[in-house]
Amino acid sequence: xxxxxxxxxxxxxxxxxEWLERAKNDFLSRKLSRRDLDEMHDATxxxxxxxxxxxxxxxxxxxxxxxxxxxDYFTERIPGVQILxxxxxxxxxxxxxxxxxxxxxxxxxxLADDARFLKRFTTCVPKVNVSGPHTLVKRIRNEHxxxxxxxxxxxxxxxxxxxxxxxxxGVTELQIDEPYYSGFPEDLPWxxxxxxxxxxxxxxxxxxxxxYGNRYGKPSFEGSYRxxxxxxxxxxxxxxxxxxxxRGDEDLQLFKEFNVPFKVGYGVIDVKTQEIESxxxxxxxxxxxMEIVPAEKLVVNxxxxxxxxxxxxxxAKLCAMVDGAKIVRKELGQ
Amino acid sequence: xIVHINHIATAKKKSQLGDLTxxxxxxxxxxxxxxxxxxxxxxxxxxxxxxxxxxxxxRDPVMVRRTTNPEGQPLALAEIAIxxxxxxPAQLPIQLAHAxxxxxxQSTVDERRVYLDHxxxxxxxxxxxxxxxxxxxLADWEAASGRGFEAALPSGKSDAxxxxxxxxxxxxxxxLLRELDTRNQLPGEILALEIGVGTxxxxxxWMDGFKALDEERGTGxxxxxxxxxxxxxxTSLERAVAALSRHADHVSAAPLDALNPFKALGSHRFKVxxxxxxxxxxxxxxxxxxxxxxxxxxVEVRAYVSGATADRLAAxxxxxxxxxxxxxxxxxxxxxxxxxxxxxxxxxxRCLWDGFKLEERLRALAPGDDAHVPPGLSxxxxxxxxxxAPEDVRFHISRGAAxxxxxxxxxxxxxxxxxVQDIFVEHMDDYRRGFRGPGKLDGSLxxxxxxxxxxxxxxxxxxxxxxxxxxxxxxxxxxxxxTTQRP
Numbered sequence: 091x092x093x094x095x096x097x098x099x100x101x102x103x104x105x106x107x108e109w110l111e112r113a114k115n116d117f118l119s120r121k122l123s124r125r126d127l128d129e130m131h132d133a134t135x136x137x138x139x140x141x142x143x144x145x146x147x148x149x150x151x152x153x154x155x156x157x158x159x160x161x162d163y164f165t166e167r168i169p170g171v172q173i174l175x176x177x178x179x180x181x182x183x184x185x186x187x188x189x190x191x192x193x194x195x196x197x198x199x200x201l202a203d204d205a206r207f208l209k210r211f212t213t214c215v216p217k218v219n220v221s222g223p224h225t226l227v228k229r230i231r232n233e234h235x236x237x238x239x240x241x242x243x244x245x246x247x248x249x250x251x252x253x254x255x256x257x258x259x260g261v262t263e264l265q266i267d268e269p270y271y272s273g274f275p276e277d278l279p280w281x282x283x284x285x286x287x288x289x290x291x292x293x294x295x296x297x298x299x300x301x302y303g304n305r306y307g308k309p310s311f312e313g314s315y316r317x318x319x320x321x322x323x324x325x326x327x328x329x330x331x332x333x334x335x336x337r338g339d340e341d342l343q344l345f346k347e348f349n350v351p352f353k354v355g356y357g358v359i360d361v362k363t364q365e366i367e368s369x370x371x372x373x374x375x376x377x378x379x380m381e382i383v384p385a386e387k388l389v390v391n392x393x394x395x396x397x398x399x400x401x402x403x404x405x406a407k408l409c410a411m412v413d414g415a416k417i418v419r420k421e422l423g424q
Numbered sequence: 425x426i427v428h429i430n431h432i433a434t435a436k437k438k439s440q441l442g443d444l445t446x447x448x449x450x451x452x453x454x455x456x457x458x459x460x461x462x463x464x465x466x467x468x469x470x471x472x473x474x475x476x477x478x479x480x481x482x483r484d485p486v487m488v489r490r491t492t493n494p495e496g497q498p499l500a501l502a503e504i505a506i507x508x509x510x511x512x513p514a515q516l517p518i519q520l521a522h523a524x525x526x527x528x529x530q531s532t533v534d535e536r537r538v539y540l541d542h543x544x545x546x547x548x549x550x551x552x553x554x555x556x557x558x559x560x561x562l563a564d565w566e567a568a569s570g571r572g573f574e575a576a577l578p579s580g581k582s583d584a585x586x587x588x589x590x591x592x593x594x595x596x597x598x599x600l601l602r603e604l605d606t607r608n609q610l611p612g613e614i615l616a617l618e619i620g621v622g623t624x625x626x627x628x629x630w631m632d633g634f635k636a637l638d639e640e641r642g643t644g645x646x647x648x649x650x651x652x653x654x655x656x657x658x659t660s661l662e663r664a665v666a667a668l669s670r671h672a673d674h675v676s677a678a679p680l681d682a683l684n685p686f687k688a689l690g691s692h693r694f695k696v697x698x699x700x701x702x703x704x705x706x707x708x709x710x711x712x713x714x715x716x717x718x719x720x721x722x723v724e725v726r727a728y729v730s731g732a733t734a735d736r737l738a739a740x741x742x743x744x745x746x747x748x749x750x751x752x753x754x755x756x757x758x759x760x761x762x763x764x765x766x767x768x769x770x771x772x773x774r775c776l777w778d779g780f781k782l783e784e785r786l787r788a789l790a791p792g793d794d795a796h797v798p799p800g801l802s803x804x805x806x807x808x809x810x811x812x813a814p815e816d817v818r819f820h821i822s823r824g825a826a827x828x829x830x831x832x833x834x835x836x837x838x839x840x841x842x843x844v845q846d847i848f849v850e851h852m853d854d855y856r857r858g859f860r861g862p863g864k865l866d867g868s869l870x871x872x873x874x875x876x877x878x879x880x881x882x883x884x885x886x887x888x889x890x891x892x893x894x895x896x897x898x899x900x901x902x903x904x905x906x907t908t909q910r911p
Contacts, residue, residue: 108804181808181883185911302838306886306910309694309838313609362694 091215095424096376096390096415097148099355101299101331102219102265103395104138104153105404114158114182131156132207139211141401145408146416149215149263152208154395158182159305160221160267161229168248170194171230183306189231194244199252202259209260217263218256220249222298223288224281228270239280246287253292265297266327269394272302273310275317286326297329297355297389302337307362307398315341319348331355333393336362339378346382354383358414359392359407361399366406372414377421385422390415425452425469428816431858444508444516445473451517452524461524468500469527470716476507478863478870482551482782484730485510486519488526491721494790501716501786502527536731538745540752543724543785545796547709547823550727551862551869553756554777555707558867559657561759561770565867568770573866583845584626584702586896593843594633597698601645604839611837614645615696617652617689619682619832620704624664627653630700631671646674652689652696654680682708683824684831696835701828702845705873708824710862711796714786715810715817721786722796723818733779741772752776777867798823800830801881808880813852820849820860822874826881833885833907842887844905848875850891875905886910 113130116122138153157163165171165188174187201218208216223242235241253264266285271278289296300318303310315332322330330350334342334357345354358375359367372390379388390411396404427449448471455461461469476483489503504523506516525531541550558565566572574582583589597616604610618627631651638646651674653664661677668675680688682704689696712723729737734745741764743751754762755776760769789796794803798821805826813819832842849860849872861871875891882889887907894902 108802112804112807306884308834308836308886310909311609312611312694312838 093148093215095385095419095422096388098390098412098415099147099149099217100142100151101391101395102151102154102267103397104141104155105399105401106155106397107134107401110134110155111182115180118179118182135207136211139208141405142408143212143214145405146412147214147408149217150212151217151219152204159185161185164221164226165230167199168194169197185229189233190241191233193234194248196248196251198255201252202255205256205259205261215263216261217265218261219265219267220252222266222268223249223284224268224277225270242280242284243287246284250288250290250292257292257294262294264294265299267299269301269303271300272313278317278321282321282325289326296327297331298325298327299331301333301394304361304394315344319344323348323350327352329353329355329389331389331391333357335360335375335393342379342382353387353389355389355391357393358390359411361392361394361396364399364403366403367410369410369413369417372411373417376414376418425466425471427471429473431475441508444511444513447513447516448473448506448520451520455521455524460521462528465527468502470503472503472505474505474507474859475509476859478861480864482862483507484781486523487784488523489784489786491786491788493788494793499788537728538734538748540727540749543726545711545722545724547711549725552709555868557756557759564760564770568767568774569866582703583894583897583900583902584622585629587629588896590626590629591633594630594637598634598637600839602643612648613650614648615650615652615692616698617654617696619654619685619699619701621653621655621660621664624667626702627651627664628667631668649674651675652678654678654685656681683827686831686834689835692835695837697837697840699832699835699842705822705825705828705844705846706870707868708828710871711821711823713796713819713821715815720789722789724785724787725782728781728783729779730781737775740775796821798827800827805880805884809852809877812876814856817852817855819852819855820871820874822877825873826877829878830881830885833887842907845894845902846905847872847901848891848903848905850875852876882907883910
C-alpha cells in the first residue's frame with residue numbers, strides 16, 4: 091500500500107475505557123475469567139481499529155488495549171523472566187516486580203497473534219510495537235547478566251526473533267518504544283547498539299519512539315532532546331518519533347543540524363491534555379516543522395500513546411490530526 | 425437492634441461512660457418490654473454511642489437519623505446517635521424515649537425546632553455559607569470575640585509557621601535541587617507554589633531560609649527561584665506580597681480557587697517543583713457516605729435551631745420564630761449588618777451560630793447516582809476506596825480536597841512534590857476509631873480530610889501519597905502528607 095505524503099499514524103495505544111480498567115482489576119482479583127476478559131479485549135481492539143479507520147489514519151495499531159502496560163505485556167512473555175509478585179497485583183496498570191536469574195531463552199512472545207488479529211479487521215497499514223531493550227532493562231531486575239548492556243543485548247536477540255516473526259505474518263510497520271532514554275541519557279551509546287541488534291535482518295519500516303514518558307498521562311522526565319545527538323545517528327531505523335506538541339518544536343532544529351538520515355515522527359498532538367487541538371493548529375505545526383524538515387521526511391503522529399485520554403477526546407484529536415495533515419497535503423498539491 | 429459502641433474517648437471518668445452506656449441499653453430494653461419501642465421497628469434500629477471530640481459541634485446529645493429511598497420515601501432502617509460527651513444522665517432516658525418515638529416516620533411528635541433550610545447533602549448545606557461569611561467578615565468576628573481566629577485552634581496557634589518545620593522543608597527542597605543539578609537536570613526556572621497563603625508569614629520564613637541556605641552553600645539556586653503565592657482572597661495576597669517584599673523579584677501573586685489551581689496556573693503545567701498547603705483541605709466542602717448492610721447512603725442534613733434557641737433569639741433580638749429563616753438568609757447574603765447595624769448584627773450572628781444544629785437523614789444512593797463524585801474523579805476512585813473500607817462504615821468524601829489535589833498534581837514537574845499539613849484520616853478503618861468531624865471552630869468549621877481517598881486519587885494520577893507525623897509539636901493531630909512519583 092502506498093502511503094501519502096505526511097502519513098498519519100498513532101504511536102501505539104488507544105483510549106482505555108474505564109470499564110475495561112475495572113474488568114482488568116476484577117480479573118486480577120479473580121472475579122472475572124480469562125475468557126471473558128479476552129472477549130472484552132477483542133471487542134475494544136475492534137473498536138479502537140474502527141475509530142482509527144474512521145478518523146482516517148494511514149497506519150494503525152490494534153490500540154494495545156490487551157496490554158496492561160508496556161512492561162508487563164513483555165515480562166510475562168519473555169522466557170526466563172520471573173514475575174516475583176504474581177497474584178499480588180491489584181491495579182492492572184502497576185508493574186509486576188520481575189527479575190531475570192538465568193539467560194533468557196528465545197521463544198515466541200505471541201505478538202504475531204496480535205498482528206493477525208489487526209490485519210483481519212483492517213485494510214489500513216498495520217503497525218505493531220515492542221517495548222525496547224533499554225526500557226525493559228530498567229524495569230526487570232537483573233540478577234544474571236554482568237552488565238545492563240549485556241542484558242539489553244540478550245533481550246534484543248529475543249525481540250529480534252519476534253520482529254522477524256511479525257514480518258513473516260505480513261507486518262511492514264514496526265515500532266520500538268524507548269521512553270526511558272530521556273531519564274538515563276548516559277546509557278544511550280549501548281542502548282542504540284542494542285536497537286541495532288534488535289533490528290538486524292528485520293525487513294520492515296522500523297520507527298524508534300523516544301519520548302519523556304507518558305505513564306499516568308504525565309511526563310516522567312524533563313530536559314532537551316540534545317542528549318540524543320550525535321549518537322542517535324547510528325540507529326539503523328527508518329524513523330525516529332518524538333514528542334513536540336507538548337514541549338514545543340525547539341528541539342526539531344537538532345534534526346536539521348545533524349542532518350538525520352531517518353524520517354521524523356513529528357508529535358503534533360499533546361496527549362497529556364484533554365484540550366482538543368483544531369485541524370488548523372495541527373496544520374500550523376506541520377508547516378512549522380516543514381521549515382526545518384522536508385515534508386518527505388515527516389510522519390505525522392501524536393506525542394505518545396492515547397491510553398490515558400477519554401475515548402471521545404482521543405478520537406477527536408485523531409480526527410483533527412488527520413484533517414490538519416490533509417490541509418497541508420492540499421497546500422503541497424497532493 | 426444493633427448497638428454500635430463507637431470510638432469512645434476517656435475524657436470522662438470510666439464509670440461515667442459505663443453508667444451512660446448502661447443507661448442507654450437499659451432504657452432501650454425497658455422500652456421494648458413496655459411496648460414503647462415498636463417491635464416492628466426495633467430489628468432495623470441501630471444505636472450509636474459516640475464521643476464527639478469537638479466540644480462545639482452540630483449535633484444534639486441525642487439525634488435520630490431516618491433513612492429514605494432515593495426518591496425520599498421512608499425506609500425501615502433508622503439510627504439513634506448519642507454523644508456521650510454531651511449527654512446528661514438526668515436527661516438521657518427522657519431524650520432517648522423522645523428519640524424512639526420520633527424514629528417512626530409517621531411520628532407526629534412536636535420537636536419545636538425552627539428549620540432554616542431543607543435536607544441537602546453536606547456539600548451544599550448552609551455551613552458553607554457560614555464558613556464563607558466567617559472568612560470574609562473575620563475582622564468583625566475577631567473584634568467581637570476579642571481573640572484572633574488562630575487562638576481557636578486546639579493549640580492556640582497555627583502549625584504552618586513552625587520554624588523547624590519550615591527549616592526542614594527548605595533543606596529537603598534544596599537537597600532535591602542539588603540532586604537534579606548533579607544530573608544536569610535542574611530547570612532554568614525553579615518554581616514553588618503555596619496555596620492558601622494566610623498572612624504570608626510561612627512563605628516569608630521559607631524564602632528567608634532558602635536564601636540563607638543557598639548562600640551558605642553557594643549553589644546559586646535562589647537566583648533561579650520563583651515563588652508563587654496562590655489564594656482566592658485578594659486581601660490575603662496583598663498582605664502576603666507585602667510580607668515578602670524583601671524577595672519581591674522572586675515572588676508573584678496568583679488569584680486562584682483552591683479547588684482548581686490548574687485553571688489559573690495551567691501555563692506552569694509539569695513545571696512546579698514544590699507545592700505547599702497548610703490547613704486548606706480541612707476547610708473545603710465534603711460529603712458523608714454511610715454503608716449499612718451492603719447499601720450506600722448519602723448523608724443529608726437540615727439546618728435548624730432548637731425551640732429554646734429560637735426563644736432566646738426572640739427575647740434578645742426581637743426576631744419571631746417564623747421570621748428567623750428570613751433573618752438568616754439576610755445574614756448570609758448581606759452580612760451581619762443586613763440584620764442589625766453594628767455590633768448587634770455580629771452578636772446575633774454569634775448567638776445564632778452557637779445554637780446552629782444539623783439534623784441528619786440517610787438517603788439511599790440510586791444506581792448510577794454520581795452527584796457525590798467530585799469533578800475530576802470517577803466511580804473507579806470510589807470502588808478503590810470502598811474496596812478497602814470496612815463493611816459497616818461512615819466516612820467523608822473529601823470532595824473539595826480531592827478536587828483541589830487532582831487539579832494541583834498536573835502542575836508538578838516530573839521530580840516535583842506536593843506537601844500538605846492538615847488533619848488526615850489515613851486509612852478507611854480509622855473512621856471506626858474516632859469521630860472525624862465536622863466540628864465548629866469559632867465561626868468556622870473543621871473536618872478531617874479523607875487521606876485514604878487522596879491516596880486513591882494520587883495513585884490514579886501517578887503519585888504515591890504518604891503521611892508522616894508532624895514531629896514539631898507533641899500531641900498535635902497535624903499530619904504531613906506528601907507525594908512521590910509512582911514507578
